[in-house]
């Protein structure tokens with residue numbers, strides 16, 4: 001497994017052998033296929049982080065995240081969501097850059 | 107490191123985002139034509155209403171075409187939500203002018219994806235969008251021709267009735 005990116009709370013890995021990704025959420029290591037990664041990215045993009053600062057729109061500042069066809073359920077607070085956004089953005093960036101310059105070794 | 111993303115998906119993620127945005131746009135166009143059909147029904151322009159029903163289903167077909175393409179590429183097509191639909195028009199001419207403007211916006215958006223795809227060397231997308239570029243020319247021409255009718259036949263009373271009768275679904 002290759003570490004792609006680490007944020008404050010989480011780490012993003014790629015496994016060449018399994019042709020998939022892993023996110024270490026601290027208490028749980030979650031395996032993601034490429035499709036599941038796209039789905040997570042999409043889910044994160046729909047989160048309105050502004051609502052977290054408005055007690056009428058998001059009273060407790062939590063976000064419920066279901067991953068991998070509802071196999072996993074996470075309850076994340078504002079900081080954790082922001083951190084996860086950073087993780088995904090950067091991990092995909094690193095993967096993208098790796099692709100562009102044709103890195104084949106790990 | 108293996109390029110898993112490339113193994114799983116034939117297009118770039120950034121291009122997929124643009125295509126998902128286009129899916130949304132086609133869905134909006136479809137719903138918007140339905141709103142125009144509603145206005146035409148209520149204002150006694152039955153041929154124009156038929157025309158817009160037909161346009162609405164065509165736009166849905168466009169949406170499905172892109173949706174299927176994203177799926178076929180191994181991507182994540184997103185079922186769109188449609189917001190901010192306008193149902194208010196003051197004249198039949200305004201309806202068709204709004205429709206033309208909408209088509210022009212769609213054309214611009216497709217050109218935009220096309221140039222992004224070219225930059226990313228997503229030639230598959232370039233090839234796919236070629237059909238839409240030809241289609242957009244047809245759509246724009248249709249509305250331009252209809253708007254010409256108002257110039258020729260006028261905008262008052264019975265003229266509008268005659269214009270409506272001349273409007274047929276393609």
Ligand SMILES: [Fe+2]
Pocket residue numbers: 132135164165168212
């Ligand atoms: Fe269209």
